[in-house]
Amino acid sequence: MSQVREDRRAALGFWLGPCDPIRLDTFRLALGLCLLLYMAEWWRDAGEWLSVRGFHVSGAALGALGLGPAAPPLPERALPFLGVVTFASVAALILGWRLRLTTCLALALLTYVTFVDVAAAFTINKVFIGSLAVLALAPQGKYWRIEAGGARLPSVWPVRVLQAMILVQYSTAAWCKMLHGSWLRDPFALWSQAQGYYRTDIGSWALRQLPLGSWIGMQHGALAFELLAPVLFLSRRLRPIGFLVGAVFHLSVAVLMHKLIYFSLQMLCFYLLFVDDATLHRLRSWFRRLAGRASDSSDCVAGGPVLK
Numbered sequence: 453m454s455q456v457r458e459d460r461r462a463a464l465g466f467w468l469g470p471c472d473p474i475r476l477d478t479f480r481l482a483l484g485l486c487l488l489l490y491m492a493e494w495w496r497d498a499g500e501w502l503s504v505r506g507f508h509v510s511g512a513a514l515g516a517l518g519l520g521p522a523a524p525p526l527p528e529r530a531l532p533f534l535g536v537v538t539f540a541s542v543a544a545l546i547l548g549w550r551l552r553l554t555t556c557l558a559l560a561l562l563t564y565v566t567f568v569d570v571a572a573a574f575t576i577n578k579v580f581i582g583s584l585a586v587l588a589l590a591p592q593g594k595y596w597r598i599e600a601g602g603a604r605l606p607s608v609w610p611v612r613v614l615q616a617m618i619l620v621q622y623s624t625a626a627w628c629k630m631l632h633g634s635w636l637r638d639p640f641a642l643w644s645q646a647q648g649y650y651r652t653d654i655g656s657w658a659l660r661q662l663p664l665g666s667w668i669g670m671q672h673g674a675l676a677f678e679l680l681a682p683v684l685f686l687s688r689r690l691r692p693i694g695f696l697v698g699a700v701f702h703l704s705v706a707v708l709m710h711k712l713i714y715f716s717l718q719m720l721c722f723y724l725l726f727v728d729d730a731t732l733h734r735l736r737s738w739f740r741r742l743a744g745r746a747s748d749s750s751d752c753v754a755g756g757p758v759l760k
Contacts, residue, residue, distance in 0.1 A: 466612070467608070468608065469608055470604045471604060471608035473604065474732045476610055477548075480587055483580075484546035487580055488542050489714065491538065501568065502525060504526070508522065508525055508568070508569060514571060519571055521567070522570060524568075538562075541554050545558050552588070574715070579621070579718060580718070586610050586614055587610070590605075614722065615722070618681075618719065618725075623679065639668045640664065640667065641671060642671035646708055646709070650708075652707065652708060652710050658708060673697075681698070698720075
């Protein structure tokens with residue numbers, strides 16, 4: 453009975469125990485930067501997918517497809533205001549200003565722009581929404597004031613939920629490829645998909661120059677990585693291998709498929725949640741020293757050191 457209580461206490465500590473906020477705060481910073489880049493890319497066509505000028509599937513049609521209700525589009529003259537508020541909220545999220553407020557605001561705005569044209573929204577939108585929802589509910593860290601051994605989050609659950617998100621993402625992607633796709637039956641499934649709409653110039657070169665056997669190898673390698681991702685990331689010993697293979701996997705996706713670089717960057721943000729606290733503290737200290745040296749250099753260029 454005592455062993456059962458110990459196991460239960462260990463499980464509760466794993467999911468609900470206190471933790472250093474460094475991983476959650478580093479993830480917030482990286483995710484915010486990724487979201488800012490993603491929005492900057494797609495905002496150029498905002499009039500088509502957010503305003504009444506573009507084509508929008510009716511709410512009834514979306515309901516029949518199981519995609520849920522559609523949010524109403526905006527008048528075109530309202531887009532500049534929406535853009536300013538949206539980009540400002542994400543910038544404030546990155547800078548750590550009024551975190552609870554700015555995270556909730558960014559979440560609400562991203563949810564709105566996703567459901568205006570939900571039929572055309574990408575998986576990346578949904579991952580951003582889920583991640584921001586966790587950050588909005590999480591205890592907040594103190595950006596750039598986190599010190600090793602200092603303040604602690606009352607619960608580690610936001611980190612665990614976000615870790616579970618990427619592992620579920622990888623696992624379900626692998627199972628869908630095997631059960632609902634043709635990746636087990638057709639050795640040229642990846643080769644065929646690489647010729648589609650998302651093909652980049654580098655992808656076109658690879659299709660012409662690489663032998664078919666290399667595409668078969670990449671297909672099975674990608675499937676094996678996604679299927680084994682929970683084992684690779686949850687094992688401390690295997691985690692460096694998971695990081696390396698995952699980075700190569702997402703780099704390949706980014707260069708072979710048009711605009712999927714943002715999805716790759718988003719997935720790599722989740723890797724920070726598996727990095728140990730000490731390493732993240734060392735990285736943050738290095739960036740702070742680098743920023744300090746840059747500030748000192750700018751003071752000297754401006755006309756000599758500034759007395760503090």
